Amino acid sequence: MAESTFRVWRGDGETGGFQDYTIETTTGMVVLDAVHRIQAEQANDLAVRWNCKAGRCGSCSAEVNGMPKLMCMTRLSDLPMDEPVTIEPMKAFPLVRDLVTDVSWNYRVKENIAAFQPRKPDNEDGSWEIFQEDVDRVMEFRKCIECFLCQDVCHVLRDHHLHEEFIGPRFMVHVAALEMHPLDTGDRLETLRKDQGVGYCNITKCCTKVCPESITITDNAIIPLKERVVDRAYDPLAKLLRVVRRKGTPA
Secondary structure: EEEEEEEEEEEEOOOOEEEEEEEOOOOOOOOOHHHHHHHOOOOOOOOOOOOOOOOOOOOOOOOOEEEEHEEEEEEEEOOOOOOOOOEEOOOOOOOEEEEEOOOHHHHHHHOOOOOOOOOOOOOOOOOOOHHHHHHHHHHHHHOOOOOOOOHOOOHHHHOOOOOOOOOHHHHHHHHHHHHHOEEEEEOOHHHHHHHHOOOOOOOHHHHHHOOOOOOOOOHHHHHHHHHHHHHHHHHHHHHHHHHHHHHOOOO
């Protein structure tokens, strides 16, 4: 056992600051274990959100030494323990208290994304015929546990606070999962361009870096969506083709 110091944010949306706690740590502990020990032994009123403690629910998102992480999946052995470990709430969302933030904005965003719209079945028995590679392409996106770490690290939300103009990388992934689904017939590209701010992303790949599920957010979701939007809105040949098709439509 060893003694280690944790610098934890305490306070609400109006006032607060860091407070140091020194506790005994043991081999195998994760940051959430340390927070629970602080809560049990020194700060019974410390507010922290958590649930599964297995990296599956996304509840215990926070910033550890300035980096968005799941506390339950961040081992102390991977941190420099010769100096205080800083634990603070996510910065992209309003603070409720201590380590708890209000992430309800994300659920409101999701409500405004057009739902899955399947095409008519290919066969009389109600089944479809699709290629396995098309299925595999969107399966990666379904690993998302909605921890919102990608939203937290995104500079458009974190630094510029453009929540009303940009849906963030988590929901770019959600839109990609729908747009690339082999059975979906919905068209979300114009909304993505005009209302959901796909143009704000400058593909720094910071969201991909913090994803605990290792989803290739930037390369496999955001960039393909940006390419589709550009092809639709700015490709002169595509524009000409749409005009010709419209003129050829019977009155």
